[in-house]
Amino acid sequence: MNFPVTVTVTLRAGIADPEGATIERALPALGFDGVTHVRAGKSFHMMIEASDEGAALEKATALAQRLLSNPVIENATARVGDSGWGAP
Amino acid sequence: MTKIGVVIFPGSNCEYDALTAMTSLGADADFIWHSTDTIEGYDGIILPGGFAHGDYLRPGALARFSPVMSAIAQFAKAGGAVLGICNGFQVLTEAGLLPGALQKNRGLTFLCQPTTLIVASTRSVLTRAASKDQELSIPINHFSGAYTCDDATYEQLIENDQVVLRYKENPNGSRDDIAGVSNVEGNVVGLMPHPERAMSTLLGSADGRILLEGFLRAPVSAS
Numbered sequence: 001m002n003f004p005v006t007v008t009v010t011l012r013a014g015i016a017d018p019e020g021a022t023i024e025r026a027l028p029a030l031g032f033d034g035v036t037h038v039r040a041g042k043s044f045h046m047m048i049e050a051s052d053e054g055a056a057l058e059k060a061t062a063l064a065q066r067l068l069s070n071p072v073i074e075n076a077t078a079r080v081g082d083s084g085w086g087a088p
Numbered sequence: 089m090t091k092i093g094v095v096i097f098p099g100s101n102c103e104y105d106a107l108t109a110m111t112s113l114g115a116d117a118d119f120i121w122h123s124t125d126t127i128e129g130y131d132g133i134i135l136p137g138g139f140a141h142g143d144y145l146r147p148g149a150l151a152r153f154s155p156v157m158s159a160i161a162q163f164a165k166a167g168g169a170v171l172g173i174c175n176g177f178q179v180l181t182e183a184g185l186l187p188g189a190l191q192k193n194r195g196l197t198f199l200c201q202p203t204t205l206i207v208a209s210t211r212s213v214l215t216r217a218a219s220k221d222q223e224l225s226i227p228i229n230h231f232s233g234a235y236t237c238d239d240a241t242y243e244q245l246i247e248n249d250q251v252v253l254r255y256k257e258n259p260n261g262s263r264d265d266i267a268g269v270s271n272v273e274g275n276v277v278g279l280m281p282h283p284e285r286a287m288s289t290l291l292g293s294a295d296g297r298i299l300l301e302g303f304l305r306a307p308v309s310a311s
Contacts, residue, residue, distance in 0.1 A: 014238075015191070015236060016191070016194070016234075016236070016261065018191075018192055018193070018194055018195070018196050018261070019192060019196060022196055067145070067149065067153075068145065070146055070149065070182065070189055072181070072188065072189040072236075072237065072238075073189045073191060073236060
């Protein structure tokens with residue numbers, strides 16, 4: 001079976017995020033007040049062939065650790081499900 | 089004659105500068121394509137600057153899986169001298185051959201400017217011809233050059249004398265002004281500044297020669 005999977009990569013807590021900080025500073029100028037703790041990250045969408053949902057998640061977690069994130073500075077989380085990216 | 093291999097990944101762009109710097113110092117140097125899986129007959133390896141594999145995902149993230157990297161890891165483990173400049177430094181951290189990581193610059197701007205570096209350790213293959221606390225004028229040219237690591241790694245760096253070079257004035261937000269680090273043994277070194285672009289006073293500075301002459305000094309393995 002093929003499962004739609006989304007992997008989200010964000011900077012670990014305590015790692016400076018100049019991109020998130022810059023976005024946060026820009027928001028009040030656009031009228032969006034009260035937005036704090038902005039952290040920039042990346043998300044990856046893919047189809048994973050696996051016997052069941054658990055196996056798909058395991059594979060996604062492994063590839064997220066090995067390639068999609070740098071564990072020195074980033075965390076990666078994987079979840080199974082169509083998150084609206086247009087999974088086939 | 090000392091023989092140096094300069095690795096080319098798809099997207100490297102400082103390989104000719106590195107090669108020319110080496111030959112101008114009297115070394116024999118040639119290129120190594122990234123898909124090569126063995127490296128033999130070299131005294132030292134340079135990973136040059138550029139945008140290996142487009143810097144897609146993260147700088148160095150995909151280059152780490154190029155076949156040549158396994159050979160370089162073995163070469164390094166055997167004590168061979170390995171130097172990563174700019175993108176090459178990013179590749180070495182992604183490959184786990186050097187500790188820490190390089191993040192986007194603090195100001196989110198691409199920095200291309202001369203910097204003054206301070207030699208923090210003369211134990212490494214890159215700084216062994218320099219003096220401790222010596223100031224060197226070497227340019228930087230990067231977007232992701234802010235050196236970062238966790239506290240435990242930082243303590244190890246200090247304890248093992250692995251911080252090789254620091255910026256006199258921190259341009260990019262690097263932790264503790266770090267511009268370059270080595271592995272514990274000192275035979276693998278990475279730095280964001282470009283010594284190969286500081287080879288002639290006509291072009292601004294010849295201080296890169298002090299570093300690269302040290303890199304070529306026999307025996308090539310770390311003392």
